[in-house]
Amino acid sequence: MITVRLSFIRQCVALLLLLLICSWVSLFSWSVIPITPTDAIQALYNMNEESIAQHIVHDLRLPRVLIGLMVGANLAAAGVIMQGLTQNPLASPSVLGINAGAALGMATVSSLAPWFGLLGTSVAAMIGGGIAWALVMLLGNAWRGGNEHGRLVLAGVAISALCAALTKAVIIIAEDQAAGVLTWLAGSLTDARWQTFDAFWPVCILGLVGAMLIAPTLNLLQLGDDNARNLGVSLIWVKLGGSFLVLLLVGSAISSVGAIGFVGLLVPHMARMLVGQDHRQFLPIAMMLGAGLVVLSDTVSRAIIYPAETPAGAILALIGAPFFIYLVRKRTL
C-alpha cells in the first residue's frame, strides 16, 4: 500500500511540474509582440509598469492560461464521472450531447435575451446540457444498465446533431450576434479575460471538490449496480448527484470558453493507463492531464497559422475523433 502511495505522489509531482512548464511556455510563446521568458516570470510577482510585454502577460496571457487549466480540469473530471456513472468507456460530455445542448441553451439566451449577462448564459448552458443529457439517458436505455453502450452513444450523436442544427438556426435568425458565437461554437480561449476568470473559479473549485467527494462511490459502481446497492449505495442519488456535478462542471466550462470537445473522452483513458482503476487516484491525475492538454492545445492553436489563431477546440477534435474510432474498434459493442 505504502509503495503505491509513494509512486502516486511521485506521479502527481511530475505532472504538476509538467503543468507549470506548459503554463510558463504558454505565457510567452507565439506572441506578435515579443515576450521573453523572464518577462513571463517577472509579470507575475514584480511587474514593471513600463514594459508592454509584461502588460500583455498579465492582462491577456495569464487569465488565458488559468482559464485553460480550469476548463481542462473541469472537462476531464466530468468525463470521469460520466464514464463512472454509465460504465461506458465512450461516455463524455461531447459524445453524449451535453456540449451541444449547452451550446444551444447559450446561443438561445444570448441571442434572444442578451441582457442576461454571464450568469444567465451559464445557467442556460446548464439547463440546455441537462435537457440533452436527460433525453440521451432516456432514449439510450441507460437506466436499465447492461450492454447498451452503442445505443447510448448513437442517441448522444443524434441529440448532438439536432441541437447543432437548432443552434445554427438560432444564430442565423439572430444575425447580429452571429460572428462571436461562431468562433465560440468551435471552442476558443482567445477571449478569456480576468472578468471570466472571476466568475468561473468559485464554480470550478466547487465542482472539482464535489468530484473528489463522489470518487469513492464511483469505485463501488464499478462492481455493477446490484453489488453497489448491496454495499449501501443509493443508486438514484448517486446518479442524480453525479449528473448535477457533470452539468455544473461542463456548463461553467462551456459558458467560459465555448464547446471544447473530446477532453472528457481522451483524458480518463490516459489517466487509467497511468494509475489504474481507483477513482481516488485517477480522478486527480485526470484533472491535471486535462488541464495540461487544454493549455497545450491552446499554445499549439496559436502556433499553427501564426500570427492568426485557430480555435483550440478544432485541434482537440482532430486528435479526439481518431481516438474515438480506436476505442469503438477495441470494444465489442
Add this chain to the structure above:
Amino acid sequence: MAIRSLPILLFILLGLLVANLMFGAVSIPFDGILKGFQVGDANYFTVHEYRFPRTILAMLVGAMMALAGALVQGVIRNPLASPDVLGVSHGAGLAAVFYMTFFPNADIIWLPAVALMGSLIAALMLWWLCGQHSSTIKLAITGVALAALYASCIDFLMLVKPLEINNALLWLTGSLWGRGWHQLSMLLPWLLLVPCALWLAKPLNLIHLGDDSAMSLGIKANKLRLSSLAIAVGLTASCVAICGPIGFLGLVAPHLTRKLVGGRHQILLPSTMLVGAILLLLADLVARTIDPPIELPAGIMTAIIGAPYFLWLLFRTK
C-alpha cells in the same frame, strides 16, 4: 394499396413545386408564375433565373439522396444505415472543401469527380474498419465517428484558410442557396445512375431470400452488393458536390416509403425518389419562408426533422 399511394405522392410533389415557385422573400401569385417564364416580365428574373432552377435542383437532389439511402439499406439490411450516417457524405464534402481550399482557381466542373473520390475513400475506410460482419450499432457508430472526423477536418481547413471560407461555407450545412442553372447542368450527367439503380430493383428483392437462394436464381450476390453500393456512392457524391452534405434525408426517406408501399424494390425505389424530392422541397420551402429575407440552410431543416426520427429508429432497433 402500394400503387394507389403513387398518384397521391405525385400530387403532393406538384403542389410543392408550385409552392416553391410562388413563395419566398417575395410572393408571386399563381397566375404570375407562367408569365414569369416569358422574357421581359417583371417576375422573369425571380422565377426563371432563381426559383425554377433551384426548385428542380432540390427535387433531383432529394430524389437522388433518397435513392442512395434506399440502395444502402437494401444491401446492408441495417435500418440505421444511410450515406450520411456512414460518413460517405462528409467524406465527399471533405474532398470538395480540400479541392476548393488548395486549388481555388481550378474549374468547378471537376468538383463532383473530386467528391466521388472522397466518398469512395470514405466507403473503403468504413469497410476496412468494420469488415463484413459487424453489428447494426457498431457499423453506425463507426460511420458516425468517421463523419465527425471528416467534419472536424472540414472545420479545421476552413479555419486555417479563412480566405476561401465563403466558397466553402456554401458547401457545409447542405444548402441550396445561390444554386442555379449552372449547378443543374453539372448534376445532369449523374442522372444516368438513376436508371442503373432501378435496373437493380428485381435482383435486390431476391438477395433478401438469402445468398444461396439468390445464387440458385442466377444472381451473384456479392457483385450485386458492390454495384449497388457503388451507385449509391456516386449518387451521394454528385449531390454533395452541389449542395453539401444534407443530413438524414437518405436515412428517413426510405423508411417512410417502406411504411407506405412495402419492401418490393420495383415500387420502393421510384416511390423513395418521390418522397425524397418531397422532403427536400419542403425543407427548402420552410428554410426560405420561415424568416425572410434571411434564409436557413435546408440541411438544418432536414436535421431537425431527421434526428428525432433517427432516435425513434434507434429506440426500436433490437
